[in-house]
Amino acid sequence: MTGMRDPSRMRQRAGKLQRERYRLENENLRIRDMIKGTVIKHYKKCGRKVCICREGKLHGPYWYLSFKEADKSNLKYINIKDLPRIVRLAGNYKRFQSNITKINRINRQITELMGDIREILLSRRGKK
Numbered sequence: 001m002t003g004m005r006d007p008s009r010m011r012q013r014a015g016k017l018q019r020e021r022y023r024l025e026n027e028n029l030r031i032r033d034m035i036k037g038t039v040i041k042h043y044k045k046c047g048r049k050v051c052i053c054r055e056g057k058l059h060g061p062y063w064y065l066s067f068k069e070a071d072k073s074n075l076k077y078i079n080i081k082d083l084p085r086i087v088r089l090a091g092n093y094k095r096f097q098s099n100i101t102k103i104n105r106i107n108r109q110i111t112e113l114m115g116d117i118r119e120i121l122l123s124r125r126g127k128k
């Protein structure tokens with residue numbers, strides 16, 4: 001019998017996953033504010049005929065929040081004074097979403113472990 005077929009190892013593994021899930025759930029439940037989107041940086045040329053941007057030294061950076069709304073891509077200009085806050089809020093959204101993905105994966109893993117444990121316990125009983 002390999003280690004992976006050992007119910008006590010499986011229980012340990014499930015316990016570890018539960019603790020990780022609890023940590024991820026708490027992290028999400030502590031998030032108070034978020035904004036959907038990704039902060040992007042942009043440099044650009046201006047319309048003047050004589051300017052350093054004509055020689056490749058572009059103006060910027062300009063910051064935008066890129067986000068999808070009703071399947072349409074949008075860019076919203078970010079005022080430099082709002083940048084740190086927007087970066088933080090967009091980070092919160094990203095972490096929140098990523099944690100949900102991780103929690104779903106952990107749920108599947110725990111369910112799978114329980115199925116395996118059930119199978120082993122039932123097969124042991126059949127041998128008696």
Ligand SMILES: [Zn+2]
Nearest residue numbers: 045046051053
């Ligand atoms: Zn220019």
